[in-house]
Amino acid sequence: MAFTPASPASPAAPALTVGFDLDMTLIDSRPGIHACYRALAERTGTYIDADLAVTRLGPPLAEELVNWFPEEEIAAMGDLYRSMYPTIAIEATPAMAGAREAIDAVKAAGGRAIVVTAKYRPNARLHLDHLGIRPDELVGDLWAEQKAEALREHGAGVYVGDHVGDVRGARKADALSVAVATGPCSTDELASAGADVVLGDLTEFPDWLDGYRPARA
Numbered sequence: 001m002a003f004t005p006a007s008p009a010s011p012a013a014p015a016l017t018v019g020f021d022l023d024m025t026l027i028d029s030r031p032g033i034h035a036c037y038r039a040l041a042e043r044t045g046t047y048i049d050a051d052l053a054v055t056r057l058g059p060p061l062a063e064e065l066v067n068w069f070p071e072e073e074i075a076a077m078g079d080l081y082r083s084m085y086p087t088i089a090i091e092a093t094p095a096m097a098g099a100r101e102a103i104d105a106v107k108a109a110g111g112r113a114i115v116v117t118a119k120y121r122p123n124a125r126l127h128l129d130h131l132g133i134r135p136d137e138l139v140g141d142l143w144a145e146q147k148a149e150a151l152r153e154h155g156a157g158v159y160v161g162d163h164v165g166d167v168r169g170a171r172k173a174d175a176l177s178v179a180v181a182t183g184p185c186s187t188d189e190l191a192s193a194g195a196d197v198v199l200g201d202l203t204e205f206p207d208w209l210d211g212y213r214p215a216r217a
Helices: 030-044 061-065 071-089 099-108 121-131 144-153 164-172 187-192 202-216
Strands: 017-020 112-116 137-139 158-161 176-180 197-199
Touching: 017 099, 017 144, 030 071, 061 071, 071 121, 099 112, 099 202, 112 144, 121 137, 144 164, 158 164, 158 202, 164 176, 164 187, 176 187, 176 202, 187 197, 197 202
Parallel strands: 017 112, 017 158, 112 137, 158 176, 176 197
Antiparallel strands: none
């Protein structure tokens, strides 16, 4: 009798991995950052408009500090700010509405939730621990298109963020861009930047995920 090889098993669908931005996506970092900029101004005797600075969160710290300090002082001021941050900004920063539920929804779907942020990783970890938000992985110090490195490394098929830079990072990683209009960018700006989905905030994410999973399957 001729040997008939068994049919190969159908390949399993790749595990769901969803990436999330941190500032103004999972956490409302404005109160803490505002307080930290005021403290930095007092410490250095340099004027910093903290009210203005917190309207443009998203890019790396150095891109804001360059508005207030000479270029040759940026690295030292960044180090000083980051050293002050834990005692000033962590307790002042609340979770965004729906943040914990969004992470839980990914895990309930059998997926993995990762956080990919431009924030200094040790300080990002302090925020997550303080608020009881527990992603499977945390990657810091990456902004905009740089985030694609981590999204690809962890196999993220979806990236959720509030900034057009997050949209660019998702697009470069060939991930679905889900934007939330809780940061400095409007729904129109996020859509124009190429977001595939724009939500009002993370409270809408679990219902969206329920619809996305059958379509993905």
